Structures are given as C-alpha cells and as structure tokens.
Amino acid sequence: MKEIFAFIRKEFWHISRDRRTTLIVLVMPVVQILLFGFAISTEVHNAVVDIVGDTTDPIVRNVMSRIEGNKYLSIGEIHDMPSQAEARLRKGRAKAVLFFERDFDKKFNSDGKAVVRIVSDGADPNTAQIVTGYIQGVLQSEQLALTEEMIGQGRVSMRPNLQLMYNPAMNSSYNFVPGVMGLILMLICSMMTAVSIVREKEMGTLELVLVSPVKPFWIILSKLTPYLVLSIINYVSVLLLAHYVMGVPINGSITLLSLASLIFVGSSLGLGLLVSVISKTQQTAMLLCGMGLTMPTMMLSGIIFPCESMPVALQILSDIIPAKWYIIIVKRIMIQGVGAQAIAKELAVLSCMMFFLLGISIKKFKTRL
Amino acid sequence: MWKYLLKKEFKQFFRDPGMPRMVMVFPLIIILVFPFAANMEVRNIRLAVVDNDCSDQSALLIEKCASSGYFKLLSIAKSPAEAQKTMDRGDADAILTINSGFARYLESSLRTGDPIPVGIKVNTVNGTRGSIGAQYLNTCVSSFIASAIGGIGGASVAGAGQFEIHDSFRYNPNMDYKVFMIPALIVIAITMMCGFLPALNIVSEKERGTIEQINVTPVRKTTFIICKMIPYVAVAYYMVFTCLLLAWLVFGYKCQGSYLDIVIFTFAHILVMASFGLLVSNYSENAQQAMFVIWFFSMVFMLMSGIFTPVESMPKWAQVITYANPLRYFAEAMRAIFLKGSSLVDTWPNLLSLLGLGSITTTWAILSYHKTA
Numbered sequence: 254m255k256e257i258f259a260f261i262r263k264e265f266w267h268i269s270r271d272r273r274t275t276l277i278v279l280v281m282p283v284v285q286i287l288l289f290g291f292a293i294s295t296e297v298h299n300a301v302v303d304i305v306g307d308t309t310d311p312i313v314r315n316v317m318s319r320i321e322g323n324k325y326l327s328i329g330e331i332h333d334m335p336s337q338a339e340a341r342l343r344k345g346r347a348k349a350v351l352f353f354e355r356d357f358d359k360k361f362n363s364d365g366k367a368v369v370r371i372v373s374d375g376a377d378p379n380t381a382q383i384v385t386g387y388i389q390g391v392l393q394s395e396q397l398a399l400t401e402e403m404i405g406q407g408r409v410s411m412r413p414n415l416q417l418m419y420n421p422a423m424n425s426s427y428n429f430v431p432g433v434m435g436l437i438l439m440l441i442c443s444m445m446t447a448v449s450i451v452r453e454k455e456m457g458t459l460e461l462v463l464v465s466p467v468k469p470f471w472i473i474l475s476k477l478t479p480y481l482v483l484s485i486i487n488y489v490s491v492l493l494l495a496h497y498v499m500g501v502p503i504n505g506s507i508t509l510l511s512l513a514s515l516i517f518v519g520s521s522l523g524l525g526l527l528v529s530v531i532s533k534t535q536q537t538a539m540l541l542c543g544m545g546l547t548m549p550t551m552m553l554s555g556i557i558f559p560c561e562s563m564p565v566a567l568q569i570l571s572d573i574i575p576a577k578w579y580i581i582i583v584k585r586i587m588i589q590g591v592g593a594q595a596i597a598k599e600l601a602v603l604s605c606m607m608f609f610l611l612g613i614s615i616k617k618f619k620t621r622l
Numbered sequence: 623m624w625k626y627l628l629k630k631e632f633k634q635f636f637r638d639p640g641m642p643r644m645v646m647v648f649p650l651i652i653i654l655v656f657p658f659a660a661n662m663e664v665r666n667i668r669l670a671v672v673d674n675d676c677s678d679q680s681a682l683l684i685e686k687c688a689s690s691g692y693f694k695l696l697s698i699a700k701s702p703a704e705a706q707k708t709m710d711r712g713d714a715d716a717i718l719t720i721n722s723g724f725a726r727y728l729e730s731s732l733r734t735g736d737p738i739p740v741g742i743k744v745n746t747v748n749g750t751r752g753s754i755g756a757q758y759l760n761t762c763v764s765s766f767i768a769s770a771i772g773g774i775g776g777a778s779v780a781g782a783g784q785f786e787i788h789d790s791f792r793y794n795p796n797m798d799y800k801v802f803m804i805p806a807l808i809v810i811a812i813t814m815m816c817g818f819l820p821a822l823n824i825v826s827e828k829e830r831g832t833i834e835q836i837n838v839t840p841v842r843k844t845t846f847i848i849c850k851m852i853p854y855v856a857v858a859y860y861m862v863f864t865c866l867l868l869a870w871l872v873f874g875y876k877c878q879g880s881y882l883d884i885v886i887f888t889f890a891h892i893l894v895m896a897s898f899g900l901l902v903s904n905y906s907e908n909a910q911q912a913m914f915v916i917w918f919f920s921m922v923f924m925l926m927s928g929i930f931t932p933v934e935s936m937p938k939w940a941q942v943i944t945y946a947n948p949l950r951y952f953a954e955a956m957r958a959i960f961l962k963g964s965s966l967v968d969t970w971p972n973l974l975s976l977l978g979l980g981s982i983t984t985t986w987a988i989l990s991y992h993k994t995a
Contacts, residue, residue, distance in 0.1 A: 271907075271908070271910075271911075273907060273911060274908070274910055274911050274914065277911060277914045277915065277918075278914065281914065281918050284918075285918070285921065285922070288922060288925075288926065288940065288943075289921075289925050289926075291936070291937050291940055292925065292926050292931075292936045292937070292940040292943075293925055293930070293931050294931055294935040294936065295662075295749075295750050295931050295932070295935060296749075296935050297932070297934070297935060298934060298935060299934070300934070342792055342793075343958070343962050343964055343968055344958075344964070344968050345954065345958065361785070366786055367785060367786065368785075368786045368788065369785055369786070369787055369788070370787075370788045370789070370790070371787065371788070371789040371790070372789075372790050372791075372792050373789070373790075373791055373792065374791075374792060374793065375791025375792055375793050375794035375795060375797060376792075376793045376794055376802060376957060376958075376961045376962060377802055377932065378662075378663075378791070378794060378797040378798065378799050378802055379662040379750075379799070380932050381791050381794075381797070382797065383750075385789050385791075386757070389787060389789070392785055392787055393785075395785075396785045413738055413740035413741060413742050413759075413760065413763045413764075414738075414740070414741050414742070415741075415742045415743075415744070415756055415760070416741065416742065416743040416744075417743075417744060417746045417752065417756075418709065418743055418744060418745050418746060419745060419746060419747050420746040420747050420749060420752070421746065423746055423749035423752070423753060424749065425749055425935075427747055427749070428747055428748040428749060428750075440917070444910075444913065444914065444917065448909075448910050452910075535909050535910070536638075536822055536826060536909060537640055539822070539909060539910065539913040540640070540644070540818065540822075543818060543913050543916075543917045544644075544814050544818055547814075547917070547920075547921070548651075548656070548810070548814070551924075552656050552659045552660060553659050557662075557930045557931065558659055558660050558661055558662060559662070559664075559748060559751060561665070561666050561668075561751075562661045562662070562663050562664065562665050562666070563658065563659050563661065564658050567655070567658055567659050571659075581712065584747050585710075585712060588747050589710060589712075589747065591710045591711075595710050595711045595712070
C-alpha cells in the first residue's frame with residue numbers, strides 16, 4: 254500500500270512542477286463555458302428585412318410597422334429596384350427581402366387578392382426558414398386584422414391549445430450549455446491523460462516505473478488520480494458557471510448529476526489513457542486527441558446538430574462517443590428534472606464505456622519495453 | 623539558403639508517416655462523413671398520442687399526422703400520465719391529446735368561442751426542435767379541422783381579400799444543409815491542419831533540441847519562420863482542392879464563384895493560422911501546453927465564427943470578439959463564393975481583415991522567436 258501512495262505522490266509532483274499547464278487546464282474550461290454558453294445560440298434577433306415596394310401604400314406601411322415592432326425582425330433598406338435588394342442579399346447585408354406588388358392596397362381591396370413575395374437568403378437554410386416563418390406570421394396577422402376589420406368579428410380560432418414543456422421561454426442556452434459542458438469536459442480530460450504515459454515512454458522514465466514491484470493496475474490508477482482531481486475541479490467550476498451565470502436550472506438531483514459526471518469523467522480519462530498507451534510519440538497522442546476527437550465529438554454528439562436528424566449509420570457511430578450519453582443525462586437531470594429511473598440506460602452505457610476503456614488500457618499497457 | 627530550409631521542412635513533414643496520411647484522410651472524412659451529420663432539419667419527431675375520444679374522426683386525425691412525414695408515431699398511450707412518462711424518459715418529443723367530444727365538436731355548427739378539444743405538448747429543451755415540431759402539429763390539426771368543417775369557415779374569409787404569399791429561398795432553393803456546410807467544413811479542415819501542426823512544430827524542435835542547430839546558423843528569423851509556414855500553404859491548397867473535387871464528385875456541388883478567389887482567401891487564411899500556430903509554439907514550454915492553447919483557440923475560432931450558429935444570434939459583446947476571429951472572415955467569404963458566386967467586389971472587406979490579422983500574427987511570430995535562449 255505504501256508503494257501506491259508513493260506513486261500517487263509522484264504523479265502529483267509531475268503536475269505541480271508544470272504550473273503553467275495546470276493553470277491552463279483549470280482556466281480553459283471557465284473561459285470556454287462563458288464564451289460558448291452565451292455565444293452559441295440559434296435564436297434569430299433583429300434579422301434585417303429589406304422592402305421593395307411603394308411605402309406610401311397603407312398596407313405596406315402597416316406591415317412595415319409590424320416588422321419594426323417584431324422583436325426578431327427589423328427593417329433594413331427600402332428599394333425601388335429589385336436589383337438593389339439582390340445585391341444586398343448577395344453581400345449578406347439583408348436576410349430577406351419582401352417584394353410588394355404595385356398598388357398593393359388597391360388590389361387587395363378591389364380584387365380581393367394581392368401578391369407579396371418573400372425572398373430569403375437560403376444560403377443558411379436554418380436561419381432562412383426561421384426568418385421566413387416570422388415574416389409569414391407578420392403578414393398573416395396583418396391580414397387577419399384587415400379581415401376582422403371588414404367582417405367585424407373574431408374568426409373561429411382553430412389553433413389547438415399548446416403547452417411548452419421544460420423550457421417554455423425557449424432559451425437557447427438550455428439546449429447548448431449541457432452540450433458545451435460535455436464537449437469541454439470530455440476533451441480536456443482525454444487531452445490531459447493522453448500524454449501521461451507516452452511522455453514517460455519518450456523520456457525513458459517509464460522503465461524506472463516498470464521495474465518497481467507495483468502492479469500495472471496500480472500504476473495506471475495512480476496516474477489517473479491527480480487528473481481525476483483536476484477534472485472534478487473543472488466539473489464543479491463548469492457546473493457553477495452554467496447555473497449561476499448562464500441561468501440553466503438544476504431541476505433534478507445534484508447528487509445524481511455528480512455521480513453521472515464522475516462516470517463520464519472516468520470514461521474520458523480512460524479514453525485519453527488508451528490513446529497514451531497505444532501511441533508511440535507525444536505528438537501522435539496529442540494529435541489523436543486534439544484533432545481526432547474534437548471534430549467527431551463536436552459534429553456527432555448532438556451538441557449543435559441533433560442526433561435524431563442524422564442518418565442511421567451516423568447515429569450508430571455517434572453511440573460510441575461518451576459525450577453523447579452524458580449530454581442526454583445532463584439535459585434530463587438539469588432541465589427536465591427527472592429521476593434516476595429515466596436515465597438508467599444512459600448511465601449504464603457510460604459505466605460500460607468507463608470499465609471497457611480503463612480495462613483495455615490496463616490490458617494494453619506493456620510492462621516490457 | 624531558402625532552398626535548403628524548405629527542403630528541411632518538407633523532409634521533416636514527410637518523415638513522420640502519420641502526417642501525410644492524416645492530410646490524405648482528413649478531407650475524405652470532412653466531405654464524406656460530416657456533411658451528413660451537420661443537419662439542423664427537424665425530422666422524425668417522435669409523437670405520442672392520447673386519444674380520449676376514440677371516434678372515427680380522432681382516428682383520422684392521428685392517421686393524418688402520422689402520414690404527414692414529419693412524425694414518427696409511437697404507440698398510442700392509454701393515459702396522459704403514461705404519455706408524460708414517455709416524454710420524461712426522452713422517448714417522445716411531442717404529445718397530441720385528443721379530448722372526448724372531438725367528433726361532436728366537428729359535427730356541431732356552433733363553434734365560436736369554444737376552445738377546440740385538442741391539446742399539444744412539446745419538449746422544448748431544444749427550442750428550435752420544439753417550436754418547429756409544434757408548428758408542424760398545429761398545421762396538421764388546423765388543416766384537418768378546416769377540411770372537416772368544410773366551407774363554413776373558409777367562405778367568410780374569401781370575401782375579405784387575401785394576401786397571396788410566395789416564398790422562395792435564394793441561392794439554395796432546396797434548402798440543402800449540406801451545401802451550406804461543405805464550404806465551412808473545408809474551412810475547419812484547413813484551420814485544424816494548419817493551426818495544430820505549426821503549433822507543435824517549433825516546440826517539438828525545442829524539446830528535441832534540434833532548434834539549437836538552427837540557432838547557431840546565420841539563418842535570419844524572418845527566413846526561418848517563413849520557411850516553416852510554406853509547407854502548410856501547400857498542405858492547405860492540397861486539402862481545399864481535394865475537398866472541392868470530392869464535393870463535386872460525390873454530391874455534384876460546384877463552386878458558383880471563381881476558384882481564383884478561393885485561392886486568394888485560402889492563402890490569406892493560412893497566413894493567419896500558420897503564423898498563429900508558430901506564435902503559440904514560440905510561447906509554449908512543452909508540446910502539451912502548445913496543444914492545449916491551440917486547441918482552446920481553435921475551438922473558440924470555430925464555435926464563434928458563424929459556421930455552426932449565426933454570428934447575429936450572439937450577444938453584442940461576443941459579436942465584438944468575432945471581429946478578431948480569422949475564421950469568421952474566411953468562412954463567410956468561402957460560403958459567399960461557393961454558394962452565391964460572390965466575387966472580390968463583394969468580399970474585399972473580409973480579405974482585408976484577414977490580411978490585416980495575418981500581418982499582425984506573422985510579425986508577432988517573427989518577433990517572438992528568439993535565437994538566443
């Protein structure tokens with residue numbers, strides 16, 4: 254037992270000697286969660302809408318003032334020529350252009366029909382769809398107001414009663430902050446451990462470790478201990494920021510969340526360890542973690558792009574990324590506030606990953622050089 | 623002297639068998655795998671149904687929702703509590719509740735004022751998915767009721783005039799998310815390659831001790847740094863054109879603008895990224911530090927560039943930060959050139975900003991490299 258404590262102490266010394274790296278590891282997640290927690294959002298604010306049409310026309314004026322009053326939209330420029338609006342779209346200055354036909358008001362009142370065209374910048378399909386939806390809403394409410402004015406009574410509402418669950422204010426942060434938590438924790442944990450063993454291999458000190466009577470299992474465990482401590486500090490700071498600064502609620506049990514985080518951190522450390530055991534040089538280990546893990550985690554774990562929209566093959570591929578399961582758990586516990594029963598499957602998957610990754614690293618760890 | 627230094631850099635690059643292999647494989651993954659994942663389209667909304675009416679009409683409504691193509695119908699729940707449970711477990715995204723009296727509501731002619739006996743509950747943890755799901759369901763239910771009621775509601779509206787709303791999506795009429803993401807993914811690929819590799823470059827020469835041998839030669843700092851950057855320019859061009867070729871072969875997407883513009887922008891971007899990587903390398907004590915720092919910055923560059931989520935959605939202070947983000951300018955320009963066929967006339971502010979950033983980082987990288995320890 255004494256040997257093991259000596260080993261753990263040695264590993265802590267390794268870390269405390271390189272103060273700058275430790276500082277980087279502790280400060281990085283704080284800055285990232287602050288930046289990304291606020292910046293990653295798909296909400297559309299003040300999308301610029303240009304108008305092509307006659308601004309003296311009463312209906313056009315009404316629609317314009319409705320757009321000004323809409324918190325998601327704002328009026329950009331008013332053009333006489335369609336080509337000017339076209340140029341603004343191409344430069345990305347306007348998100349959409351509204352073309353009113355000539356004599357809009359007169360046609361509406363006499364012919365009972367007037368044409369208005371919405372042309373949006375489809376280069377970004379998601380934003381274009383949302384902006385078009387808002388503009389349609391504005392036009393429909395204007396039309397409804399005109400109709401009611403004419404008929405003099407409210408139309409039958411055929412809208413079913415709608416209830417928004419868990420996130421009625423539609424905060425974008427509720428969706429993205431758990432994702433960012435998973436991304437940051439997983440990558441920092443695995444990048445920390447990725448060099449741990451391969452560095453000793455490169456420096457030649459691993460040989461000294463191997464000739465000691467301590468079993469590989471304990472060598473690896475003592476290697477992990479200081480990183481586990483750092484990861485727990487990171488988890489706490491990220492959680493505190495998410496709750497108090499980003500305003501993400503913690504509706505479920507915090508003990509359960511911490512347990513899940515511990516398992517997740519364990520599996521991420523295991524992933525880094527595995528990389529460290531199989532790599533020959535520090536550079537390979539770091540490129541594997543830094544580049545090889547970042548992109549798949551960002552793209553496939555449902556942080557920005559929902560897993561449900563992916564083709565089946567990619568959904569299966571995304572199942573092997575620990576962050577995917579952790580993000581599901583965090584959303585359920587923090588926002589939906591459900592109990593252990595609802596996350597049992599995800600937790601089981603994460604635990605299996607942790608044992609598998611740690612087990613295989615220990616098994617692959619060669620005691621002979 | 624330039625010739626020998628360049629030869630050394632290229633040799634160093636190709637000696638490690640991992641590097642060229644990575645450069646070969648990366649574009650393949652970027653174009654063949656990630657575009658399929660990068661999709662914000664809302665599909666396969668899992669719908670749980672509570673049918674308290676159990677009439678022919680309610681069955682028809684369920685049938686209509688199921689056949690609309692947006693929903694994946696789960697089994698019909700017996701009670702509202704059971705449906706709620708499936709939502710808590712995360713198995714259902716939306717719940718459609720049809721209350722008793724639905725069939726009667728459709729038959730009776732007195733409807734004004736009565737709320738319709740249909741309820742919708744959506745999971746809005748993901749706000750976009752929730753609101754679009756609600757929109758789809760709303761439309762399904764409203765149009766079902768409108769057609770069931772028949773002309774009564776419709777006739778009164780027709781007399782009062784209507785806006786005829788046409789909508790169209792310029793540059794991407796089919797709302798294809800892949801074509802939107804491909805130029806941005808190319809940008810990411812170049813950024814990672816040409817940020818990470820230079821960041822490890824000088825620091826690993828420091829760790830290995832080979833930097834000493836350069837320091838005792840009469841090679842000037844500027845020459846040294848510039849020769850370090852040139853291989854990455856070559857790597858970047860290789861990657862850009864492989865990706866563009868693959869995008870054309872696999873998806874049939876062609877660049878709408880001129881390739882020369884892409885060449886110019888890529889050069890300006892590499893100037894920033896490669897010199898930034900070397901800058902990080904200069905300041906780092908060991909490879910792990912360099913790795914963490916470049917990883918940190920490339921994450922910030924990527925996630926705050928407008929590639930995944932629009933810059934306009936960020937709070938004001940975050941938008942200010944993006945002005946120092948090379949990826950923002952490059953991604954915006956690449957998308958404009960690739961999708962809209964923009965030329966330098968439209969995108970020159972981006973080019974100027976990139977070149978400005980590039981000259982700062984290059985000068986800084988040269989100045990911060992010291993030949994004496």
